[in-house]
Amino acid sequence: AQTVTQSQPEMSVQEAETVTLSCTYDTSESDYYLFWYKQPPSRQMILVIRQEAYKQQNATENRFSVNFQKAAKSFSLKISDSQLGDAAMYFCAYRSALDAGNNRKLIWGLGTSLAVNP
Amino acid sequence: EPEVTQTPSHQVTQMGQEVILRCVPISNHLYFYWYRQILGQKVEFLVSFYNNEISEKSEIFDDQFSVERPDGSNFTLKIRSTKLEDSAMYFCASTDSLAKNIQYFGAGTRLSVL
Numbered sequence: 001a002q003t004v005t006q007s008q009p010e011m012s013v014q015e016a017e018t019v020t021l022s023c024t025y026d027t028s029e030s031d032y033y034l035f036w037y038k039q040p041p042s043r044q045m046i047l048v049i050r051q052e053a054y055k056q057q058n059a060t061e062n063r064f065s066v067n068f069q070k071a072a073k074s075f076s077l078k079i080s081d082s083q084l085g086d087a088a089m090y091f092c093a094y095r096s097a098l099d100a101g102n103n104r105k106l107i108w109g110l111g112t113s114l115a116v117n118p
Numbered sequence: 119e120p121e122v123t124q125t126p127s128h129q130v131t132q133m134g135q136e137v138i139l140r141c142v143p144i145s146n147h148l149y150f151y152w153y154r155q156i157l158g159q160k161v162e163f164l165v166s167f168y169n170n171e172i173s174e175k176s177e178i179f180d181d182q183f184s185v186e187r188p189d190g191s192n193f194t195l196k197i198r199s200t201k202l203e204d205s206a207m208y209f210c211a212s213t214d215s216l217a218k219n220i221q222y223f224g225a226g227t228r229l230s231v232l
Contacts, residue, residue: 033219045209045223091161095219104149104213105163105174106221 002027004094006109013082014117020067021077021112023092031097034068034075035106039089048090051075053097079114087116120144124210124224131200132232139195139227141210150193151211151221152185154178161209167193200231 003026013019025034036048051059051068058066063083067076079086092109123142131137143150152164165175165185172185184196193212197204207228211221 035220037223042225043207043228044225045211047220047222050220093161097219104166105151105176106153106161107163108161110160 002029002032002094002096002107004092004107004109006092006112008112009110010113010115012115012117013079015082015084017082018078018080019082019114021079021090021092021114023075023077023109025073025075025092025094027073027094027096029096029098033095033097034066035093035095036064036066036075036077037091037093038086039091039111040085040087045091049077082116084116084118087114089113122210122212122222122224124208124227126227127225128228128230130230130232133202134199137197137200137229139197139208139210139229141193141195141224142191143193143210143212144214144222145191147212147214147222149173149213150185150187151213152195153209153211154206155209155226156203156206164195164208197229200229202231205229205231 005024032053034051038046038048049059049061049064058068063080065078089111091111093106125140150167153161155161163176165179166173182198186194207226209226210224213221
């Protein structure tokens, strides 16, 4: 079974600085998707960024980028020019790319709470 | 922008009572999910639903749980006889196409079982 591990329960960053959140996962599959979701105090889950495992190029979305190391099964999130609104819980999630059978669910890490200091 | 809507935002119930959590997925979406998040723990998959039937369920989703799409817009999660350990945040999600693989989430329903 697949697992997702986030080893940093809490992180903090100064406003305008860069922070990297770590995520590792375990799977025997070769094709899958990885996601970072943000959960602000409102508790809504908001998709931050998505990566397909078959793509070597790291995904980027404005100030958010990932470092996807498939061999190491590592998927870290870098937030550049941190803003106060980035303060939230960040979850790493895995989804199998196999659509046959029952593989569509997201498997989640425990989350990293990010504080942004003014 | 279309969004997934969940009601109520907070539900308080007595142990043993039935609760129904409601979700309105994004209108052209076909795949629906329920997850729960017990405070301080991982988000856990409960069930997925497609074409008016359950496509997958976890071991958490026992006989006390059921899902229904009673009309063309609502997607409900029913807990027949709530237990204290059912207290959690319940999230509904939907996706329009497996090819995109992006699940869009509602704001959640906080269920408190007393």
